[in-house]
Amino acid sequence: MAARAVWCPMLFVLHATGIRAQVHLYPKFAEPKINPQAQRQWIHAPSPDVYPRGLTRFSGNRGGCDPVQLKNYSLSGLGDVWWPQYPALNVPPADLEACIRTIQNLNMTVVDISNYVPGDTDVCDGSAPASNGVCEYRLPQTTYNTLQSELGDRWGGMDNGEQDGRYCAYAGQMGKASGSPHMQQYFNFMRHFQRLTDDLGSKMMALNSLYYPYYFAKTGLYTNLAAETAQGLPNANAFYAFLRGAAKAFASLIWGNVSIYNRWGFKKCTSANVCSRDGTSLSLMKRLMYQQLIMGVSIFGFEGDLTDGHWNNLPIGTMQMHANTWSTQRAGKETQPCVHLATVAIVLDFSAGWQPPRHLYTSASKVYRVWGNNLPYTTSDHYTHGIFDTLYPDYADSSYFHNESGFSTATPFGDIADVLLTDSPLWLLQRYSVLLVAGATSRSGALRQEMADVLSAYVSAGGVAVVDSTTLTALSPVDGVLGLTVAPGASTTMAAGAVVQCSDGTTLHEVGGATVVRVVPSPEAAPHMTTSCSTVTDVGGNTPVVVVRQVPGSSGALVVLATSGVTHTRAVPLPVVSVDDQRLPVPYPLLAHVRHTLTSVLNSHARVLSAGNNRLSAISCRRAPPTTTSTTEVTYTMVLSNPTFDESPFRVTSSVGEIVSITESALDQ
Numbered sequence: 001m002a003a004r005a006v007w008c009p010m011l012f013v014l015h016a017t018g019i020r021a022q023v024h025l026y027p028k029f030a031e032p033k034i035n036p037q038a039q040r041q042w043i044h045a046p047s048p049d050v051y052p053r054g055l056t057r058f059s060g061n062r063g064g065c066d067p068v069q070l071k072n073y074s075l076s077g078l079g080d081v082w083w084p085q086y087p088a089l090n091v092p093p094a095d096l097e098a099c100i101r102t103i104q105n106l107n108m109t110v111v112d113i114s115n116y117v118p119g120d121t122d123v124c125d126g127s128a129p130a131s132n133g134v135c136e137y138r139l140p141q142t143t144y145n146t147l148q149s150e151l152g153d154r155w156g157g158m159d160n161g162e163q164d165g166r167y168c169a170y171a172g173q174m175g176k177a178s179g180s181p182h183m184q185q186y187f188n189f190m191r192h193f194q195r196l197t198d199d200l201g202s203k204m205m206a207l208n209s210l211y212y213p214y215y216f217a218k219t220g221l222y223t224n225l226a227a228e229t230a231q232g233l234p235n236a237n238a239f240y241a242f243l244r245g246a247a248k249a250f251a252s253l254i255w256g257n258v259s260i261y262n263r264w265g266f267k268k269c270t271s272a273n274v275c276s277r278d279g280t281s282l283s284l285m286k287r288l289m290y291q292q293l294i295m296g297v298s299i300f301g302f303e304g305d306l307t308d309g310h311w312n313n314l315p316i317g318t319m320q321m322h323a324n325t326w327s328t329q330r331a332g333k334e335t336q337p338c339v340h341l342a343t344v345a346i347v348l349d350f351s352a353g354w355q356p357p358r359h360l361y362t363s364a365s366k367v368y369r370v371w372g373n374n375l376p377y378t379t380s381d382h383y384t385h386g387i388f389d390t391l392y393p394d395y396a397d398s399s400y401f402h403n404e405s406g407f408s409t410a411t412p413f414g415d416i417a418d419v420l421l422t423d424s425p426l427w428l429l430q431r432y433s434v435l436l437v438a439g440a441t442s443r444s445g446a447l448r449q450e451m452a453d454v455l456s457a458y459v460s461a462g463g464v465a466v467v468d469s470t471t472l473t474a475l476s477p478v479d480g481v482l483g484l485t486v487a488p489g490a491s492t493t494m495a496a497g498a499v500v501q502c503s504d505g506t507t508l509h510e511v512g513g514a515t516v517v518r519v520v521p522s523p524e525a526a527p528h529m530t531t532s533c534s535t536v537t538d539v540g541g542n543t544p545v546v547v548v549r550q551v552p553g554s555s556g557a558l559v560v561l562a563t564s565g566v567t568h569t570r571a572v573p574l575p576v577v578s579v580d581d582q583r584l585p586v587p588y589p590l591l592a593h594v595r596h597t598l599t600s601v602l603n604s605h606a607r608v609l610s611a612g613n614n615r616l617s618a619i620s621c622r623r624a625p626p627t628t629t630s631t632t633e634v635t636y637t638m639v640l641s642n643p644t645f646d647e648s649p650f651r652v653t654s655s656v657g658e659i660v661s662i663t664e665s666a667l668d669q
Contacts, residue, residue: 013633013634013635013636013659013660013661023343023433023605023606023607023608023655023656024343024432024433024462024463024605025341025343025433025608025622025656026339026342026431026432027339027622027624028339029053029054029296029337029339030247030248031048031053032044032045032247032251032252032253033045033047033251035248035250035251036425036427037220037249037250037251038251040220041220041221041250041251042202042220042221043157043202043203043204043220043221043222043223044223044251045223045224045251045252045253046109046153046154046156046223046224046253046298047153049153050109050153050154051109051253051298051299052331053296053337054296054331054334054336054337054338054623055327055328055331055337056256056293056296056297056298056299056300056324056327057079057080057081057109057298057299057300058078058079058080058081058299058300058301058320058323058324058327059079059081059082059083059111059299059300059301060073060076060078060079060081060301060302060306060307060317060320061073061078061079061081061082061083062083062084062085062304063084064084064087064088065082065084065088065091065095065096065099065102067098067099067102070082070102070103070106070108071102071106072311073311074106074108075311076307076311076313076317076321077321077324077325078306078307078313078317078320078321078324079301079320079324080106080107080108080109081108081109081110081111081299081301082103082108082109082110082111083110083111083112083114083301084110084113084114085113085114085115085132086113086114086115086116086124086137086139087115087126087132088113089113089139089143090124090125090126093142093146096143096146097146097150100146100147100150100151103151103154104150104151104154108154109151109154109155109156109299110147110151110154110155110156111155111156111157111205111224111255111299112156112157112158112159112161112205112207112224113157113158113159114158114159114161114207115133115134115135115137115159115161116134116135116136116137116158116159116161116196116199116200117134117135117136117163117166118136118163118166118170118192118195118196118199119136119170120134120135120136123135124136124137124138136199137199137200138199138200139158139199139200139201141201144201144203148203155203156205156223156224156299157203157204157205157222157223157224158200158201158203158204158205159200159204159205159207160193160196160197160200160204160205160206160207160216160222161206161207161228162207162208162209162228163193163196163209164208164209164210164211164212164213164216165208165209165210165233165359165360165361166209166361167189167192167193167210167212167372168210168361168362168372168373169361170192170372180351180442181375182349182351182352182353182370182371182375182442183351183442185351185353185370185371185372185374185375186215186350186351186353186371189212189215189353189371189372190215190219193215193216193219197219197221202221203221203223204216204221204222204223205222205223205224205225205226205255206222206224206225206226207226207227207228207257208225208226208227208228208239208242208243209227209228209231209233209360209361210234210355210359210361211234211238211239211242211354211355211356211419212242212353212355213225213227213242213243213246213247214242214245214246214249214250214419214420214421216246217246217247217249217250217252218246218249218250220250222250222252223252223253224252224253224254224255224298224299225243225246225247225252225253225254225255226243226254226255226256226257226297226299227239227240227242227243227257228257228258228259228303229257229258229259229288229292229407230258230259230260230261230262230280230284230285230288230399230407231259231261231262231263231280231360231399232261232262232263232359232360232399233259233359233360233398233399234355234356234359234360234395234398234399235356235388235392235395235396235397235398235406235407235408235409236288236291236398236407236408237391237392237395237408237409237411237415237617238356238388238392238395238419240254240291240292240295241346241417241418241419242419244295244340244342244418244419245345245418245419245420246419248418248420248428248431249420249421249424249428253297253298254295254296254297254298255297255298255299255300256289256292256293256295256297256299256300256301257300257301257302257303258280258284258285258288258289258292258302258303259280259302259303260279260280260285260302260303260304260305260316261279261280261303262278262279262280262399262404263360263399263400263580264278264402265278265279266278266279266305267279267280267281267282267285267305267316268305269305269314269315269316270314271308271314272312272313272314272315272318273315275314275315280404281404282315282316282319284404284407284408285302285316285319286319287408287617287641288407288408289302289319289320289323290323290639290641290667291408291415291617291619291639291641293323293326293327293639294338294340294619294620294621294637294638294639295340295619295621296337296338296339296340296621300320300323301320302316302319302320305317306320318668319668322667322668326665326667330637330665334623336623336624336625337623338621338622338623338635338637339621339622339623339624340619340620340621341414341416341608341609341620341621341622341636342416342417342418342431342432343416343432343433343434343605343606343607343608344391344413344416344417344418344432344433344434344435344436344602344606345417345418345419345420345424345429345432345434345435345436346384346387346388346417346418346419346420346436346438347419347420347421347422347424347429347435347436347437347438347440348384348419348420348421348422348438348439348440349380349421349422349438349439349440349441349442350421350422350423350442351442352370352380352381352384352421352439353370353371353372353375354370354381354384355369355370355371356385356388356395356396356398357377357385357396357584358396358400358578358584359398359399360399361373362578364577364578364579365575365577365578367576367577367578367584368381368382368385368576368587378439379439379470379564379565379566379568379588380438380439380441380468380470380564381439382565382566382587382588383438383439383468383470383564383565383566383590384438384439385586386565386566386589386590386594386595387436387438387565387598389590390412390590390595390598390599390602391411391412391413391416391417391602392409392410392411393409393410393412393614394406394409394583395409396583396584397583397584400578400580400581400582400584401580401581402580402581403645405643405644408617408641408643409617409643410614410615410616410617410643411616411617411618411619412599412602412614413602413603413606413607414607414608414609414610414618414619414620415617415618415619415620416606416607416608418432422437422440422442422451425454426454426457426458429454429458429463430458430461430463432463433463433464433605433606434463434464434465434466434601434602434605434606435455435458435463435464435465435466436466436598437455437465437466437467437468437471438468438471438565439468439470439471439564440467440470440471440474440475441470441471441474448474448475448477448478449478451475452475452478452479452480452481455467455475455481455482455558456481456482458556459481459482459549459551459554459556459557459558460482460551460554460556461554461556462551462554462555462556463556464555464556464557464559464601464605465481465557465558465559466559466560466561466597466598466601467481467558467559467560467561468561468563468564468565469486469515469516469517469560469561469562469563469564469565470564472484472485472486472517472519472560473486473517476488479522481549481558482525482549482551482558483521483522483524483525483549484519484520484521484522484525484529484547484549484558484560485519485520485522486517486518486519486520487517487518487519487520490517490518491515491516491517491518492515492516492518492543493513493514493515493516494510494513494514494515494516494535494543494545494563495513496510496511496512496513496567496569497509497510497511498510498513498535499535499536500533500534500535500536500545500592500593501533501534501535501536501542502532502533502546502593502596502597503530503531503532503533504600506596508533508592508593508596509592510567510591510592510593511567511571511589511592512567512568512569512570512571512588512589512591513567513568513569514545514563514564514566514567514568514569514591515563515564515568516535516543516544516545516562516563517562517563518562519544519547519560519562521549525549528549528550528551528552529547529548529549529550530547530548530550531544531546531547531548532546532547532548532559532597533545533546533593533596533597534546543562544562545561545562545563545591545593546559546560546561546562546593546594546597547559547560547562548560559597559601561594561597563591563594565590565591565594566588566589566590566591566594567588567589567591568588570587570588571585571586571587571588571589572585572586572587574587607655608620608636608654608655608656609636609638609652609653609654609655609656610652610653610654610655611638611640611650611651611652612649612650612651612652612653613648613649613650613651615642615643615644615646615648616640616641616642616643616648616650617640617641617642617643618638618639618640618641619638619639620636620637620638620639621636621637622634622635622636623635623636623637633660634657636654637665638652640652
């Protein structure tokens with residue numbers, strides 16, 4: 001079969017027998033109310049009564065609280081979620097109460113009340129200069145009380161909208177805080193956003209424009225987390241990997257959004273068949289929307305331009321209306337939600353403040369930075385970039401190409417990754433088949449011991465963890481992980497051009513050089529440690545560059561990279577400069593044997609469904625059979641799409657059982 005530049009949702013029925021032991025699937029929806037973190041938080045995610053798990057509610061009205069308009073909207077088929085801006089609240093109390101009654105009568109919800117921007121102006125009463133535009137709106141306590149008492153879970157909270165991106169303009173102005181440079185940046189970041197949440201009443205929703213939702217969710221103040229995708233913003237695959245991880249860690253839901261803008265304009269449709277060439281293409285809008293629906297977002301909405309003002313659908317509105325119908329019919333009478341397949345957790349250091357190497361808030365010459373562009377990439381940050389580029393090739397192209405490359409990339413292993421930080425508890429990590437740990441270096445004292453214990457317990461229970469030398473070096477003072485430590489002062493240099501031989505017979509040639517540490521096993525660990533890859537041309541004989549610590553009686557394995565994961569010699573001259581419609585040069589790329597190791601681990605222990613073509617994008621979910629039946633058949637849904645305009649063949653295969661049948665799901669054309 002061939003996939004053109006379109007979406008292609010497909011339904012699979014698989015026999016549940018024959019599951020490979022090395023692929024661990026966590027089959028349950030990450031229900032916030034049973035997350036232990038929910039018991040520690042003041043603000044809770046809406047209940048399933050408001051947002052049924054497995055059914056997406058749609059937002060198609062961003063106007064004011066006009067009862068007639070709201071009723072027309074409720075009849076339009078576009079959705080039943082109202083997404084207003086703060087001027088809708090600047091009305092007399094009686095009018096606000098009447099508005100709320102309309103919402104209640106129409107069984108609607110209210111979400112993400114927006115247009116707060118710190119530093120713009122304090123004038124939010126409709127007069128100039130804000131004129132009902134963005135301003136430092138402060139939610140009155142009486143208004144908060146009314147919304148909370150009358151709507152409860154039907155009110156999702158106030159909007160933290162793209163503020164992590166806007167923070168880049170403030171980061172360099174922040175005062176000093178104690179601690180390491182990265183922890184200092186964390187405290188600066190949280191101080192800035194405490195003001196935002198205080199101003200808005202501390203019941204929040206996030207619409208991110210950079211990869212910082214974990215820090216927001218950790219406050220316990222967010223009911224829903226989302227990203228504004230497309231526009232001039234980073235890659236959507238990685239965006240939602242961060243969002244899903246944060247939501248699972250801190251008992252939130254995720255919601256979906258696609259912008260009509262890009263760097264060069266916005267999409268404007270004037271009739272059912274006529275749209276401008278500017279802005280996000282309708283094809284990309286549709287692909288991003290269906291990918292987010294398969295993730296199980298609680299809400300989805302486009303940024304705007306759905307109707308002509310008289311509730312006649314424009315092309316974007318028609319697209320959303322059909323998706324609303326498809327989502328509702330798909331949920332149907334199912335008792336189990338279709339759970340997104342996430343078998344990999346990328347685990348970053350808590351204080352990393354990681355962001356992609358270029359994005360809307362970087363300048364052409366200020367790339368490869370973290371924490372609001374305040375700090376340059378470390379070696380661990382370059383390794384993190386390499387991990388994302390392995391999972392989502394060329395993700396750093398996002399928003400820089402007129403052909404929309406990078407917004408949604410190919411997924412050689414499926415869209416299977418979540419992102420967590422090093423404070424994640426063991427019970428959460430054990431939901432993943434594979435952990436890719438990148439530069440966990442800020443742990444010290446008891447926290448360092450905690451990290452070592454958590455990784456040891458994870459692998460002992462059957463998980464596969466890949467750690468770099470930076471991480472193992474940081475954990476070596478507390479006896480490392482599963483008896484493996486780094487010998488101090490015993491590193492060697494692997495020269496550029498070295499040949500690496502791996503145990504699967506693969507021979508690789510390294511373009512750049514690297515520092516190789518010596519991994520030392522304890523007496524108990526030594527019988528269970530083997531070399532997976534080693535150099536064969538360096539002076540001094542073969543040098544192990546990847547070792548594996550097996551756990552007797554378990555499928556668990558600790559895979560240790562004896563390098564930082566990337567070259568220590570620059571591949572391109574500095575400074576690196578970002579240019580539109582050109583790939584961003586990579587100064588410190590992944591070592592060839594590291595990319596090979598990551599690929600092998602992901603293929604063996606994380607891949608669930610494959611499209612048989614690494615140029616296509618695939619995201620899948622799994623719906624368990626009803627608990628009242630004895631069937632062993634499980635239904636999977638895959639959204640398969642083509643990030644390019646070149647026709648590509650595909651052939652779907654499964655790693656978790658025999659495919660019984662495949663049915664293509666009909667969508668509007």
